[in-house]
Amino acid sequence: MKALLVEKFGQPDExxxxxxxxxxxxxxxxxxxxxAIGLNFPDxxxxxxxxxxxxxxxxxxxxxxxxxxxxxxxxxTGFRVGDRVAAQVESGAFAExxxxxAAHCYPVPAGLSTVRAAGMGLVYQTSWFSLxxxxxxxxxxxxxxxxxxxxxxIAAVELAKAMGARVVAGLTTMAKADFVRRHGADAVVDLGMxxxxxxxxxxxxxxxxxxxxxxxxxxxxxxxxxxxxxxxxWDGRLVVVGFTAGAIPSVKANYLLIKHITVTGIHWSDYRxxxxxxxxxxxxxxxxxxxxxxxDPPVMATFPLERAxxxxxxxxxxxxxxxxxxxxxxxxxxGAE
Numbered sequence: 001m002k003a004l005l006v007e008k009f010g011q012p013d014e015x016x017x018x019x020x021x022x023x024x025x026x027x028x029x030x031x032x033x034x035x036a037i038g039l040n041f042p043d044x045x046x047x048x049x050x051x052x053x054x055x056x057x058x059x060x061x062x063x064x065x066x067x068x069x070x071x072x073x074x075x076x077t078g079f080r081v082g083d084r085v086a087a088q089v090e091s092g093a094f095a096e097x098x099x100x101x102a103a104h105c106y107p108v109p110a111g112l113s114t115v116r117a118a119g120m121g122l123v124y125q126t127s128w129f130s131l132x133x134x135x136x137x138x139x140x141x142x143x144x145x146x147x148x149x150x151x152x153x154i155a156a157v158e159l160a161k162a163m164g165a166r167v168v169a170g171l172t173t174m175a176k177a178d179f180v181r182r183h184g185a186d187a188v189v190d191l192g193m194x195x196x197x198x199x200x201x202x203x204x205x206x207x208x209x210x211x212x213x214x215x216x217x218x219x220x221x222x223x224x225x226x227x228x229x230x231x232x233x234w235d236g237r238l239v240v241v242g243f244t245a246g247a248i249p250s251v252k253a254n255y256l257l258i259k260h261i262t263v264t265g266i267h268w269s270d271y272r273x274x275x276x277x278x279x280x281x282x283x284x285x286x287x288x289x290x291x292x293x294x295x296d297p298p299v300m301a302t303f304p305l306e307r308a309x310x311x312x313x314x315x316x317x318x319x320x321x322x323x324x325x326x327x328x329x330x331x332x333x334x335g336a337e
Contacts, residue, residue: 003095004308007058009049012309015061015094023099025073030102032085035331036118036302037093038064039311039324040151041219041244046091047312053269055091062093064121066114067331069105076102084108086117086283088125088272094308096328103276106283111291114336119323120286120297123151126268127159127217128282130239134264135215139164144204144213144228146191146220149176149321152241156217157184158295159286165215168207170200170224172318179321183296191220196227204231212236222247232261240265298322304332 001022004015025031039062045051046061066086069079079085085105092098108117131137143160147153148169160167161184169185171177177188187207193199204213212233218225221243229238229251240263251263272279289295302325303311311324327336 001096002305003060004305005058005060006047009047009057012044012047012312015047015309017306020095022097025071025076025099027074028076028102029073029099030069030076030079030085030105031071031073032065032067032087032098032100032105033070033330034065034093034096034098034328035067035334035336036065036115036328037062037305037326038119038121039308039315039326040064040122041242041315042122044312044316053090060092060094062089062091062095064088064118065093065098066108066118068334070097073099073102078102079105079107084114084117086121088121088279090269094305094326096305096330101276103280104272106280106287109287109291112287114331114334115299115302115325115327116290116297117287118325119151119299120290121283122268123155123323124159124286124295124297125271125279125282126152126241126266127156128286129268129271130217130241130266131156131159131163131215134239134266135217135237137163137165137215140166141214142166142168142208142211142233143215143217144168144170144189144231146170146216146218146224146228147172147244148180148185148188150219150244150318151320151323152217152219154180154183154298154322158297160184160215160217162289162294166208168204168213170228176321179298183298191224196223197230200227201231208233215239217241220245221249223249225249229255229261229263232259235260237262237264299325301325302327304328
């Protein structure tokens, strides 16, 4: 099989396409022929060697994929050769084949394309557990999503709306305002404003008729986190998802006390590793919602596997609305695009 390898930490264009032996599924694993690979901001951190969890060199990066089951390891039940599946892995998706624990594979329903399924893993799972478990979202509440046009952001917008919430989408460029509105945002605020610290609070209060944000989903960090904290309603819950702005913010505890605010974080892979059955149930529900038209996972573009560096450059340059997906030769032959 072919795999795109990180042989030294650095830039995406330093990855190397290699021929490797085909993997053999161990007990409890599926051998998956990979057709589509979802790209995420953490891929850049992994390739650069700055992510919190790094495999030993050399390795194929990539955390989510979709394809077809080609073989079953001993003891696997519930799957058959030929089944379409999506999967979540810590690394290894930038390849043509992967041996994956069956507990981390999820059947793809007939009404959902392989490409869209590949893009509904990490970001939708992160948003699902951010909203349901960490933020305890209730119908009718106001949710502020920062970085709303990115992968986690647009997933959070869609899921919050599907759960009965009202959504304020925060954008660093208002050129993406129509995109987030099409995916469910009730209002849009500009995170690039000059006076972000106080201006965001004014904009959110105006959008919510003076109420403020009950929930904030923040994958951005930096000054956006600090401004979003000030835009929250009493008893608000802010979920720290990441720091795409680059700066890790600090919290003034007196503000949490005065407004009865909770700040919490999420590291999604802990759910996958600690409670895979719960993750499988969440993924099945989201896939069913997408197949029924209640979610519309946006794939902006597809790239061949060998052009992964070009696709990741688009993510690094913040030029993406939604998701980018790599498609392998087998995926193209199967009509995955």
